[in-house]
Amino acid sequence: MEKYIENDILYICLKGRISSDNVDALEVEIRNLIGDRTEYAFDAEKLEYISSAGLRLLLKLKKDNDIMVVNVSSAIYEIFEMTGFSKIIKIKRPMRQLAIEGYEKIGEGAMGTVYRIDSDTIVKVYNLEDLCNIEIEVAKAKDAFLLGIPTAIPFDIVKVGDKYGAVFELIKSTNCNEYFLRHLNQAEEFYKKYAEFIKSIHSVETKDNIFPKIKDMYLEQLKAVKNVLSDEVYYKLFEDLNKIADMYSVIHGDIQLKNLMISDEEIVLIDMETLSVGNPIFEFAGLYMTYILFNKHEPNNTEKFLGINKDTSSQLFYSTVRNYYNYLPYEEYNSVLKQIEMLGNIRFLFLIYSVGIGIPELRETRIRDSVETLEKYVKGETNGF
Template identity: 40%
Template structure:
């Protein structure tokens, strides 16, 4: 008789089973008995079957999973080898169950960092590939990866030049996504190494930003930035009274909410140059909304550069300090084109600073809320920004953005 080993438990309304060895007609009856004994009289809502050490499964073994599926609404088979996955696929079981292949393991030891985003860090894996490693505490990185992949696919269809991933991998205890990126370099590192091309490359990323912002998304394919930020403001609620919280929501509601495509974290370290062309990475924050929110990352880094240089914010741009100090002013000038003058630049910067405040405030609050004993300086920073936001009235936003929209119209 072929040997199969089955181990499992029920925890948090989930049946977890570890399968190892081979399941065929000679042992399927005993395997089914063990699985049903694990289930007992319980009624879990989900089952997760770890098939990392499963070498083979016959039609008799698949029928066990089919019976399990009839008793449990959601059955997921994880860590499936390529050989066993082929069996699931040929028999059509990938359409019945959530069957997930085992992930290839890669090492980033000695790999240079080329980008950093909200959910992870991008490394040069080899001459022709990069890997984004997701480090998200308390969240399912696979869900985030799949969302970012879907964002990238949809944004690509809309004309946003972005790398498309081809493999999900394990990087130590973290998960990552591999992209083919032959001879690519971040714009940040490129303009640092080639200062003579600074103006040309900043013009390129400004042109790309304008092109993205000229794209109107239909059918609610991406989340609204306004909707997203309103949800995130829940982190701030405990620091204000109900009247103040409603005032914050009213201020956000005053922002225009067009269906304009946004990358969401646009800066030189999230833009790559390859064969003279610009491509984007870090697609997890792609949404629709007002273009002013696109500028918040560079605006924030420029603000930190001026007010908190000890934080070395140029590292987040992927440049040196001298280059970083020129990026935001040069980007504004290139983005506005022939509409640029000191007054229009001041208007855009003022709007971008408000957008930056609204974008970063929930993140600051979330970090303070998560700290067992928040530092007094962190609390002071949070309350100071809340006071700044409360001083901004909805009618001020409406008037400001009327001017901004008139400026940005083609």
């Protein structure tokens, strides 16, 4: 039997017809190939037929390990569907190839680029090589849709040249960033709509552990930058992070304008890889980083990324936060602002110091500035924004 290894997983190639006549010999050969491996899967690209005896063999193998069958043809997939095996074993059809030449680019971010295929469909082409992370995002999008969150319906994962892409339904929509630029004369109305939309996302709660907890992510990021912080600063930040009230609101994590679309005046979320649950304050920490911190030492950052200048970017952020928290008394509101600044700088420091994003020449300056801001926070010298 042919085999290959991909991402440390052994793939065993199934060929021809599997029936009661050859299933016993096939089992012996498969077990010899597996040896002591705990991670393996089957490639069914050249499989023509599988009988009930073959299905029972897969069930027997599944008792030992959680197996997967990939590159399943329509005929074989129909057998898995008809017998209910597709609910027991992870089945993957072969990815179709999609060419994007000539398609309109409607969005671009750190993780990938979004193209419009037609009036109803978009494809996100990922910069990631890890298919597992892409599958996680598509699964998150499906879970979000089932929770009632306005988002594009995910269809399937495709190959786009040597990259992976995910196809989504998004009917008659406009990128929210473009919409904002065309309606700058109605900015105040937009800020309110933006804040209301963010609040509507946070009103959705789930305790089913389908999304990770965003506080845990920030705690891990704080640990990753411990080396550039004094012990006093690190442990105070760790303590204050843990004090933030645990909530189960759905958090997008990167709800900036390019990750939103407007369809028939309804805002729709795209780019779901950062989806999590937690306190809404973490949402604004991400926006503070995008709209404020990246502009701090690179004043034209949002101009390049979003087409809006530094002043408009600041106004967009502050007005959205104000509209979101408009019910809070001044002291509580100021406390929220301090927490947003603290959290935003932790995440920014992590991305600059640990991940290495941004302009290399600004790296040391940005690290120093975020560390100083966090030191002032710990000393009680910050006054919110």
